[in-house]
Amino acid sequence: MKKKILIVEDESLIAYDLKLILIRAGYKVSGIADSVAEALEMIEEEEPDMVLLDIYLKGSLTGIDLAKKLTVKNIAFIYLSANFQESILEKAKETQPYGFLVKPFREKELLITLDVAFYRHQNSIESKLRQEQLLEDLFKNIVAESGEWEQKLLKIVRNIQPYVPFDYITIILNNAGDIPNNGLSYLRTGFDEYETIGTDDFMKMIGVNTPELKKMAEDSPLSTKTEFYNNADFNDIIRYYPIKRLIAKNLKVQSFLNLPLLMAKGQIISCSFYSRKPDCYAPDHVKLLSRLQQSLVTAITSIVPIERFAVRASQPEDIAASTSKTVSAPVNFDNIIAKSHQMLTILDHVSIVAPLDTSVLILGESGTGKERIAKSIHNLSPRKHKPLVIINCAALPSNLIESELFGFEKGAFTGAQEKRIGKFEMANEGTIFLDEIGEMPAELQVKLLRVLQEQEIERIGGKGVIKINVRIIAATNRNLEKEVEEGRFRLDLYYRLCVFPISIPALRERKEDIPLLAQFFIDRLSQKIAKPITGFSPEALNQLINYGWPGNVRELEHLIERSILLADGPVIKEVQLPKFNNLKPTDYTTETTVVKTIDENAREHILNVLQSCNGKINGENGAAEILGLKPSTLHSKLKKLGIKRNSRY
Numbered sequence: 001m002k003k004k005i006l007i008v009e010d011e012s013l014i015a016y017d018l019k020l021i022l023i024r025a026g027y028k029v030s031g032i033a034d035s036v037a038e039a040l041e042m043i044e045e046e047e048p049d050m051v052l053l054d055i056y057l058k059g060s061l062t063g064i065d066l067a068k069k070l071t072v073k074n075i076a077f078i079y080l081s082a083n084f085q086e087s088i089l090e091k092a093k094e095t096q097p098y099g100f101l102v103k104p105f106r107e108k109e110l111l112i113t114l115d116v117a118f119y120r121h122q123n124s125i126e127s128k129l130r131q132e133q134l135l136e137d138l139f140k141n142i143v144a145e146s147g148e149w150e151q152k153l154l155k156i157v158r159n160i161q162p163y164v165p166f167d168y169i170t171i172i173l174n175n176a177g178d179i180p181n182n183g184l185s186y187l188r189t190g191f192d193e194y195e196t197i198g199t200d201d202f203m204k205m206i207g208v209n210t211p212e213l214k215k216m217a218e219d220s221p222l223s224t225k226t227e228f229y230n231n232a233d234f235n236d237i238i239r240y241y242p243i244k245r246l247i248a249k250n251l252k253v254q255s256f257l258n259l260p261l262l263m264a265k266g267q268i269i270s271c272s273f274y275s276r277k278p279d280c281y282a283p284d285h286v287k288l289l290s291r292l293q294q295s296l297v298t299a300i301t302s303i304v305p306i307e308r309f310a311v312r313a314s315q316p317e318d319i320a321a322s323t324s325k326t327v328s329a330p331v332n333f334d335n336i337i338a339k340s341h342q343m344l345t346i347l348d349h350v351s352i353v354a355p356l357d358t359s360v361l362i363l364g365e366s367g368t369g370k371e372r373i374a375k376s377i378h379n380l381s382p383r384k385h386k387p388l389v390i391i392n393c394a395a396l397p398s399n400l401i402e403s404e405l406f407g408f409e410k411g412a413f414t415g416a417q418e419k420r421i422g423k424f425e426m427a428n429e430g431t432i433f434l435d436e437i438g439e440m441p442a443e444l445q446v447k448l449l450r451v452l453q454e455q456e457i458e459r460i461g462g463k464g465v466i467k468i469n470v471r472i473i474a475a476t477n478r479n480l481e482k483e484v485e486e487g488r489f490r491l492d493l494y495y496r497l498c499v500f501p502i503s504i505p506a507l508r509e510r511k512e513d514i515p516l517l518a519q520f521f522i523d524r525l526s527q528k529i530a531k532p533i534t535g536f537s538p539e540a541l542n543q544l545i546n547y548g549w550p551g552n553v554r555e556l557e558h559l560i561e562r563s564i565l566l567a568d569g570p571v572i573k574e575v576q577l578p579k580f581n582n583l584k585p586t587d588y589t590t591e592t593t594v595v596k597t598i599d600e601n602a603r604e605h606i607l608n609v610l611q612s613c614n615g616k617i618n619g620e621n622g623a624a625e626i627l628g629l630k631p632s633t634l635h636s637k638l639k640k641l642g643i644k645r646n647s648r649y
C-alpha cells in the first residue's frame with residue numbers, strides 16, 4: 001500500500017512541486033494544507049503516515065504548534081523551512097522531528113530524508129512495543145520471586161524508572177489521596193539507590209504532624225485521570241494539593257505525573273511520579289503507563305498483602321514501614337560514577353537501549369566517558385558474551401580503514417599475502433564501537449551505510465558478500481549535524497546511526513559528579529600506585545569543582561594520578577591545575593571579557609599546552625596527557641583547529 005503524506009505549506013508553488021515529486025516517487029499525497037486548522041481537519045479525515053511541515057503558515061499557529069499535536073497522535077513529521085534561526089531551530093528540535101529540510105532542497109535530498117524518517121519512525125514504534133513486552137515480562141518475574149512485598153514493589157518501580165523517570169514516587173494503596181498512608185514512597189538517591197520513606201519519615205520530611213497531615217489529605221482532591229503537569233502547570237496545580245505543595249518545596253520537584261490504577265470494586269491505587277526536572281513528563285509517558293495499567297494492577301495486587309488495601313485513612317501511625325532504610329540494588333554499571341541528574345538520565349537511557357539491537361550514537365566532548373558508556377551498552381546487552389570490537393576511526397590512516405573494517409582476500413593488493421578478516425567479521429554476533437565516527441572518510445561512509453542497511457560486508461578483493469550480524473555503536477566529539485550541513489558527513493548515515501542518540505554533557509556542566517569521581521579515582525589510583533591517600537582537603541576539592549575541565553573526566557583522572565604521586569601526606573591539600581585555565585566558566589560570564597568561541601578557546605588552550613611541553617604530544621608529560629586526550633584525538637583536534645607545527649610551538 002502506498003504511504004500517505006500530508007503537505008502543510010502555505011506557498012502553493014512549492015506545495016505543488018512537492019506533490020509532483022512525491023507522486024513520481026510512489027507516495028500518495030493525502031492533501032495540501034496551508035494552515036494548522038486546515039491540516040488538523042485533513043488529519044481527522046484521513047490519517048497520514050508522514051507530514052511535511054513548513055514552520056510559518058497562514059493563521060496565528062505555526063508548524064511547531066502542529067508538531068506538538070502530531071506527537072500526541074504519534075504521526076511522524078519532517079520540517080521544511082527556508083531559514084532555521086537558532087531560536088526557532090531549538091524550539092523545533094524540542095518537538096523531536098524525524099528530519100529537517102532547508103528550502104530550496106533537491107529532490108534526492110527530500111526522498112532520502114523521507115526514507116530515513118520512515119525507517120526511524122518504524123524503528124521507534126517497534127522498540128516501544130519491545131519495551132512494553134520487556135516490562136510486562138519483568139513484572140511477572142518479580143511477582144513470581146520470593147521476598148518481602150515492599151522490596152518487590154520497589155523492584156517494579158525501579159524497572160519503570162528508565163521509561164518514566166522520577167526522583168520521588170508515592171504509591172497509595174487505599175484511596176487516601178496524598179498521604180503515603182498504607183502505602184509507600186521511594187526517594188531516588190543514586191542511580192539504583194532508593195530510600196523507602198514511611199509515614200513518620202514522610203511527616204518529618206515535609207514538616208507536619210499527624211493531625212495536620214490528615215487535614216491536608218482531606219483537603220486534597222483525589223484525581224482519577226492519568227495526567228501530568230510540568231513547570232508552570234505544576235506550580236499552578238499544587239495550589240490545590242497541600243501535600244504536593246510541601247513535597248515540591250522540600251524535594252525541589254518541578255513536575256508531576258499522576259497514575260491512578262483502577263482495581264476491581266472501584267478501589268484506586270494512586271501512583272504519583274515527581275521529578276526535579278521542569279519538563280520531565282510527556283504524552284508518551286502517559287501512553288506507556290496507560291498500556292501497562294492492567295499488568296501493573298495485576299502485579300501490585302499480587303505482591304501487596306490484601307489487608308494493605310483496607311481503608312485506614314485516619315490512622316497514619318499504623319503504617320508498617322515507618323522507618324526509612326536505604327536500599328541499594330546491585331548496580332550493573334561497572335565503575336561508572338554518576339550523581340548528577342544529567343548522568344542518571346543517561347544511565348536510564350543506556351538501560352533502555354542496551355537490550356535492543358538498535359544503533360546508538362554517543363555524542364560528547366573528548367574524555368566525557370563515551371567509550372565507557374559504549375562498553376556498558378555492550379555489557380548489558382544479550383551480546384555481552386560475544387566480542388566488543390573497538391575502532392578509533394581517527395587513529396587509522398584513511399588508506400587502511402577499509403581493509404581494517406572489512407578485511408581482504410589474498411592477493412587483493414600488493415602486500416596482501418594472506419587473507420585477513422576485518423573488524424566487522426571479528427565482531428560478528430557482538431558489537432562494533434566506531435569511535436570518532438566524524439573522522440570517517442566520505443567513501444567509507446557509503447560502505448558503512450550499506451553494512452547498516454543490508455547487514456553484509458565485502459572483503460577487499462572478495463568475490464561475494466558475507467552476511468554479518470553486528471550491533472553498531474558510534475561516538476564522536478564533533479557536531480555531526482554541522483558536519484552534515486557542511487557536506488562532510490552523509491545525512492542518510494547520520495540518521496541511521498542516530499536512531500538512539502545519547503549526549504554526554506561536559507564535566508563543567510555537571511559539577512555534582514566531581515567530588516564522587518575524584519574520590520573514585522583516589523581510591524583506585526592510590527591502590528594502584530600503592531600510596532595510602534584518603535581524600536582531598538576542602539580547599540583542594542573546591543579547586544577541582546571550580547576548574548573548567550576542558551579535557552573532562554580523563555583530565556581529572558590524570559590530574560589525580562599526578563596529585564597522588566606528589567602528595568606528602570594522606571590528604572591531598574593542593575592540586576596543580578594548569579596555569580592557563582582559560583576555560584574557566586567565569587571567562588564566559590564576565591561582561592568585560594571578549595567572549596571567544598569554544599573552538600577559539602580550545603585552540604588557545606591547546607597552543608599554550610603545546611608550548612609548555614615544547615611540542616611533545618605523546619608519552620609522559622606530553623600535551624595529550626596534560627590535556628587528558630588520547631594522542632590520536634589530539635592529532636585530529638590539531639588538524640580540525642588548523643594548528644600546525646609552526647603555529648606557535
Ligand SMILES: Nc1ncnc2c1ncn2[C@@H]1O[C@H](COP(=O)(O)OP(=O)(O)OP(=O)(O)O)[C@@H](O)[C@H]1O
Nearest residue numbers: 335336337366367368369370371372553554630633
Ligand atoms: N562516569 C565515569 N565514571 C568513572 N570513570 C569515568 C567516567 N567517565 C569517564 N571515565 C574515565 O575517564 C576516561 C575517559 O573516558 P572515555 O575514554 O570513555 O572518554 P571518551 O569520551 O570516549 O574520550 P575520547 O573522545 O577522547 O575517545 C577513562 O579512563 C574512563 O574510564
